[in-house]
Amino acid sequence: MVMDMKDSSPASARRTFFTQASAGVALLALAPGVRLVDLALARVQDEPASATQRWGLLVDVDRCVSGCDACVSACNTEHGLDGNERPQTDAQWIRKVDLVDNNTEHQLSLPVMCQHCEEPPCVDVCPTGASFRRADGIVLVDKHTCIGCRYCMMACPYQARSFIHEDLSGQKTHAPRGKGTVESCTLCVHRVDRDESPACVEACTDAGHEALVFGDINDRNDPLATQLAETTTRELRADLKLNTAVRYRGL
Amino acid sequence: MKIAYFQSVSSSRGYWLISAIAGVITLAGLIGADHMESAGHWVTGMSNQVVWGVPHVFAIFLIVAASGALNTASIASVFGRDDYKPLARLSALLAIALLLGGLAVLVLDLGRPDRLIVAMTHYNFKSIFAWNIFLYIGFMFIVGIYLWMMFEPRMNRFSARVGTVAFIWRLVLTTGTGSIFGFLVAREAFDSAVMAPLFIVMSLSFGTALTLLIGMLIFWINGAAIDPALLRKLRRLLGFFVLGVAYLVAVDHLTRLYVTGHHQLERFILLDGGIYTFLFWGVQILLGTVVPAVLLLLPRFYQHGYLITAALLVVVGALAQMYVLIIGGQVFPLELFPGYSVTSTFYDGVIAHYTPSLAELALGMGGMGLAVLVTLIGVRILPFVPVQMAGENQD
Amino acid sequence: MIWSGLFERWSKRRSCAIRAGVITVGLLGGMALTGAYAQVSQPLFPSARGEQCVEPVDVMRRDHFEFLKHQRDKTVHEGIRTPRHSLAGCIDCHADKDAQGRFVPVNAKGQFCQSCHVYAAVKIDCFSCHAARPSERVSQSP
Numbered sequence: 001m002v003m004d005m006k007d008s009s010p011a012s013a014r015r016t017f018f019t020q021a022s023a024g025v026a027l028l029a030l031a032p033g034v035r036l037v038d039l040a041l042a043r044v045q046d047e048p049a050s051a052t053q054r055w056g057l058l059v060d061v062d063r064c065v066s067g068c069d070a071c072v073s074a075c076n077t078e079h080g081l082d083g084n085e086r087p088q089t090d091a092q093w094i095r096k097v098d099l100v101d102n103n104t105e106h107q108l109s110l111p112v113m114c115q116h117c118e119e120p121p122c123v124d125v126c127p128t129g130a131s132f133r134r135a136d137g138i139v140l141v142d143k144h145t146c147i148g149c150r151y152c153m154m155a156c157p158y159q160a161r162s163f164i165h166e167d168l169s170g171q172k173t174h175a176p177r178g179k180g181t182v183e184s185c186t187l188c189v190h191r192v193d194r195d196e197s198p199a200c201v202e203a204c205t206d207a208g209h210e211a212l213v214f215g216d217i218n219d220r221n222d223p224l225a226t227q228l229a230e231t232t233t234r235e236l237r238a239d240l241k242l243n244t245a246v247r248y249r250g251l
Numbered sequence: 252m253k254i255a256y257f258q259s260v261s262s263s264r265g266y267w268l269i270s271a272i273a274g275v276i277t278l279a280g281l282i283g284a285d286h287m288e289s290a291g292h293w294v295t296g297m298s299n300q301v302v303w304g305v306p307h308v309f310a311i312f313l314i315v316a317a318s319g320a321l322n323t324a325s326i327a328s329v330f331g332r333d334d335y336k337p338l339a340r341l342s343a344l345l346a347i348a349l350l351l352g353g354l355a356v357l358v359l360d361l362g363r364p365d366r367l368i369v370a371m372t373h374y375n376f377k378s379i380f381a382w383n384i385f386l387y388i389g390f391m392f393i394v395g396i397y398l399w400m401m402f403e404p405r406m407n408r409f410s411a412r413v414g415t416v417a418f419i420w421r422l423v424l425t426t427g428t429g430s431i432f433g434f435l436v437a438r439e440a441f442d443s444a445v446m447a448p449l450f451i452v453m454s455l456s457f458g459t460a461l462t463l464l465i466g467m468l469i470f471w472i473n474g475a476a477i478d479p480a481l482l483r484k485l486r487r488l489l490g491f492f493v494l495g496v497a498y499l500v501a502v503d504h505l506t507r508l509y510v511t512g513h514h515q516l517e518r519f520i521l522l523d524g525g526i527y528t529f530l531f532w533g534v535q536i537l538l539g540t541v542v543p544a545v546l547l548l549l550p551r552f553y554q555h556g557y558l559i560t561a562a563l564l565v566v567v568g569a570l571a572q573m574y575v576l577i578i579g580g581q582v583f584p585l586e587l588f589p590g591y592s593v594t595s596t597f598y599d600g601v602i603a604h605y606t607p608s609l610a611e612l613a614l615g616m617g618g619m620g621l622a623v624l625v626t627l628i629g630v631r632i633l634p635f636v637p638v639q640m641a642g643e644n645q646d
Numbered sequence: 647m648i649w650s651g652l653f654e655r656w657s658k659r660r661s662c663a664i665r666a667g668v669i670t671v672g673l674l675g676g677m678a679l680t681g682a683y684a685q686v687s688q689p690l691f692p693s694a695r696g697e698q699c700v701e702p703v704d705v706m707r708r709d710h711f712e713f714l715k716h717q718r719d720k721t722v723h724e725g726i727r728t729p730r731h732s733l734a735g736c737i738d739c740h741a742d743k744d745a746q747g748r749f750v751p752v753n754a755k756g757q758f759c760q761s762c763h764v765y766a767a768v769k770i771d772c773f774s775c776h777a778a779r780p781s782e783r784v785s786q787s788p
Binding site for chain 1: 288299437
């Protein structure tokens with residue numbers, strides 16, 4: 001794609017360069033997900049998160065064990081969610097939910113956390129824009145801008161958010177949190193940015209259940225994406241059409 | 252065209268007594284807010300399941316009533332009914348004062364009220380809350396200008412036009428307030444298009460009730476009486492507004508009752524919700540709708556005492572309605588797993604608990620106190636109150 | 647007509663205002679003379695570890711809040727976690743240890759952030775949320 005330029009001014013030289021360079025990049029991505037040159041999965045930390053990746057979680061309900069709360073404990077430890085023995089106001093980023101079928105009395109157990117929707121109601125309703133969705137799909141609260149109005153907590157269909165009801169001290173460096181702001185599962189964004197998987201996923205694997213799978217939904221070669229493509233999974237409250245990044249199998 | 256003369260309220264024992272009471276109530280509210288902010292919200296009854304409590308019940312009531320309080324002025328300016336003109340200035344002042352009270356409660360309940368500047372400078376325009384901030388502040392400006400048009404004789408000819416702008420702004424504002432709830436797809440009790448019109452009729456009902464109550468209080472302090480003919484018109488209006496609210500509440504519940512999926516929620520509110528069922532039938536419907544409608548609309552109850560009782564009952568019913576709506580709507584669990592019974596450590600699947608704390612009650616009442624205080628200050632420094640009201644409309 | 651009434655009341659109050667103004671100036675002048683101002687101690691804090699700060703001292707004094715503010719937006723919204731202007735990086739170097747070898751919170755009395763901020767009478771909000779001690783992980787500062 002060489003442009004036939006009679007004029008050799010700097011502007012035309014730049015034009016030529018950009019045309020050739022963009023052609024080269026375009027060739028690298030023939031179609032979504034198909035690349036001639038495999039881009040590294042790791043994002044370099046001084047570059048912004050991008051929509052090339054979409055982080056997701058798969059919960060295999062059949063493997064989840066009732067009475068086990070390894071994921072919850074791991075999350076609490078990772079983020080310093082000590083609690084004050086006040087269950088109504090203590091923060092819970094992930095919780096185990098026990099279900100009994102009303103007709104068949106079949107029992108299940110599964111974890112519920114922020115579903116990291118593609119169209120999050122919490123982001124829609126936040127008056128200051130503190131609740132936002134990062135380019136790679138992780139839904140977060142910018143606690144510098146959060147005024148603590150709790151409207152996002154009203155709006156979340158999964159009751160995923162918690163409000164901090166008291167002064168805190170001894171926070172973890174990677175998990176700043178303070179009184180008067182709202183928070184929820186961050187998909188362990190500080191670990192994801194270091195190419196690790198969330199604490200709950202690791203804990204479930206260490207406990208031997210392997211009910212949680214983490215990965216990049218957009219990457220066809222990722223184990224998560226493969227499982228999502230090959231097995232039947234569903235969203236919670238699929239009727240709301242929020243296109244969540246957390247999917248459940250066996251529900 | 253009749254010219255109405257106005258005066259400011261003169262100093263009297265009654266005036267200072269009511270001001271002192273309002274001041275004490277406002278102070279109690281500030282103390283409650285300070286306690287909530289310094290200790291954190293764990294000292295309140297609010298939790299991760301019931302995130303908005305009694306302060307919001309009062310705040311939404313005050314904001315909705317503020318919009319409706321302007322109605323008397325609108326009838327005068329926009330609909331050309333001169334017989335309502337004597338109360339127009341007071342009605343506009345009440346609108347500003349009630350809105351100030353409601354907003355003060357909302358801001359003081361925030362988790363980070365020190366970040367008010369952030370709220371005023373960072374906007375997410377998909378959020379109805381963000382729009383409401385503009386609508387509320389704009390309302391106060393527009394009503395301020397409306398008051399200027401009414402006060403300044405040279406500007407009187409513009410009051411109809413500014414009044415119309417204020418009227419439309421009010422409708423948009425109240426629609427926005429109702430939509431705070433109506434847009435919440437997650438909550439069965441709120442997700443409904445009827446919220447916006449319901450809030451508009453509620454504003455007319457609550458606003459007229461408070462205009463009557465506070466207006467009559469100020470006239471009583473000043474040793475005068477509101478023209479009985481005007482009172483009769485206002486009481487009939489209030490009666491019809493109360494019935495209007497009842498109609499929309501009925502439509503809201505009947506529609507939800509028709510849908511099988513909502514039966515559990517309706518059963519909770521209407522039948523076995525304990526305090527919420529009592530507040531709905533006993534206070535909102537019986538005391539807040541049926542009794543006032545009878546007292547306001549039947550000619551044999553056309554006396555001052557019945558009017559004051561009816562207006563007070565409307566206010567009590569309004570607060571109960573807000574409680575059932577806001578808190579009842581939150582204690583009912585979200586349905587994530589239809590067909591299953593659910594238990595968890597985060598109160599999934601169970602009716603949440605909520606007990607209002609003293610601090611919350613103080614803050615909510617403080618908002619009312621602030622509204623009354625602002626009104627009392629206003630009527631003393633500027634001529635809001637009409638002179639020689641009784642017998643004006645004799646021709 | 648309202649304005650004339652207000653003006654009358656304002657003129658009557660003017661003499662009151664002048665009296666109040668004189669008293670205030672007198673009080674302030676008296677305080678200055680007796681040295682009531684000189685109660686705030688000069689900033690004095692333990693020196694930091696490492697050879698030098700990520701920016702020159704005068705740049706930091708003037709602009710550290712700008713660095714922190716922009717860095718936080720980049721980190722939170724875009725996930726850019728370079729340590730140069732990160733708050734955690736500051737704390738890693740500037741936190742002091744007590745006699746037992748434990749880290750002291752960097753916003754404690756007499757410590758790095760607090761001593762200058764008390765002197766300048768600027769209240770900071772960072773540590774209601776952020777950890778005031780370095781984490782157990784290896785410090786990320788260069």
